[in-house]
Amino acid sequence: MAGSPDIKPAVVFEYKGRFGHFLRAEASVSALSYPVPPRTALLGMIGAVLGMPKDVPQVELKEALIAVLGRIPQTHWHRVKLRKDPPAPLPRRVKAGTKGQKNPKPEQATLIKQEWLFNPSYTVTACLPEGHHDKFVNRLRERRWHYSPCMGLSEMPARLEFVAEGTASALPAGSEIYCSSVARREGAALDGRRTLEASSNGEPLAILPLRMPREVTEDRVFTHAEYLIERSGLPIPLRADEAYEVRTPRETKTVIFL
Numbered sequence: 381m382a383g384s385p386d387i388k389p390a391v392v393f394e395y396k397g398r399f400g401h402f403l404r405a406e407a408s409v410s411a412l413s414y415p416v417p418p419r420t421a422l423l424g425m426i427g428a429v430l431g432m433p434k435d436v437p438q439v440e441l442k443e444a445l446i447a448v449l450g451r452i453p454q455t456h457w458h459r460v461k462l463r464k465d466p467p468a469p470l471p472r473r474v475k476a477g478t479k480g481q482k483n484p485k486p487e488q489a490t491l492i493k494q495e496w497l498f499n500p501s502y503t504v505t506a507c508l509p510e511g512h513h514d515k516f517v518n519r520l521r522e523r524r525w526h527y528s529p530c531m532g533l534s535e536m537p538a539r540l541e542f543v544a545e546g547t548a549s550a551l552p553a554g555s556e557i558y559c560s561s562v563a564r565r566e567g568a569a570l571d572g573r574r575t576l577e578a579s580s581n582g583e584p585l586a587i588l589p590l591r592m593p594r595e596v597t598e599d600r601v602f603t604h605a606e607y608l609i610e611r612s613g614l615p616i617p618l619r620a621d622e623a624y625e626v627r628t629p630r631e632t633k634t635v636i637f638l
Contacts, residue, residue: 386550388445388507390626391517394541395425395504400453400497400531405593405602411460411494413532415452416502416562416609418592419638420602421532422446429519429540430512431526438596443509445548447561447626447635450502451613452588460494500531505561505626505635507548517545546628548635557623558615561635562590565606567621568636574617586611594638607638 395417402414402421417425420438423446427437508516519525520542529538551557556571570587579585587610594605610616618636626633 388548389513390505390507390546390548390628391513391520392503392505392543392546392626392628393520394501394543395422395448395529395538396499396501396541397531397536397538398499399536400500400533400538401494401536402497402532405604411492413455413495413497414590414592415497416448416450416590416592417532418594419446420593420596422448422504422506422638425529425538426506426508426516428527428529429525430516435596435598435600439598441508441512442595444512445507445624445637447505447624447637448502449505449561449613449633449635450500452609452611453500454498456496456498458494458496459491461491497531503543505548507637517542544628544630546626548624548626551620551623551625551634553621554619555623556617556619557634559618559620559623559636560613560615560633562638563608563616563618563620563636564594564622564638565589565608568608568623569619570608571617571619578614578617583612583614585614585616587616592638605638 400413401411402417404412404414423437423441423444426441432440507513520540529540530536531538575585575587587608590607590609591604592607593602595603608616620636623634623636626635
């Protein structure tokens with residue numbers, strides 16, 4: 381029924397780009413990427429559309445429900461040159477015939493490997509807090525945003541395409557579902573029997589565990605969560621306590637929010 385706390389307005393949109401990089405929290409020398417955008421990255425992207433300053437979306441949109449669907453993209457390792465210190469400053473006055481410095485300041489830089497996602501493409505379902513949801517939907521429809529959305533790094537622009545509006549209805553605890561999205565493991569259990577049946581009746585399921593940031597405070601303290609993801613984006617057979625049925629004029633899918 382309309383207004384029920386178990387039924388929320390939802391918007392579905394495509395989030396894609398040519399390249400992407402979502403830095404893993406545990407990465408050290410080699411800059412590994414998450415295969416899908418973490419909840420914290422999606423909150424930042426939505427905040428960019430709404431015009432929120434950096435670090436504000438994670439607080440203002442803390443109660444947002446977000447689900448992400450999509451296959452794991454192919455990756456490429458790219459060498460990135462990072463400066464350790466700024467170059468020597470240029471002289472304030474330049475005279476005709478001036479040549480370069482005989483002993484320029486040596487450049488201190490380092491090369492690291494960075495994992496890039498090729499053609500990342502995801503379908504995102506979002507239920508935003510009241511006061512932000514309608515504004516975000518209107519901006520998606522009109523393709524207007526305050527700051528350019530990106531695929532993790534500002535140098536990797538993203539394309540946002542409105543798909544549909546709909547509703548997200550909470551399912552009873554313990555429901556047996558086929559989850560179309562990346563699934564948070566808390567309150568969810570993989571159904572081995574149905575997993576084997578799905579693998580024997582069609583394309584084998586490749587279900588992988590994944591640990592990603594879920595929340596972040598104003599002081600940049602991250603909280604992580606455990607997830608399950610199917611390599612090709614196929615539905616995952618689960619018994620879940622916090623699943624939602626997302627209905628739009630186009631289709632109906634079952635998701636678990638990040």
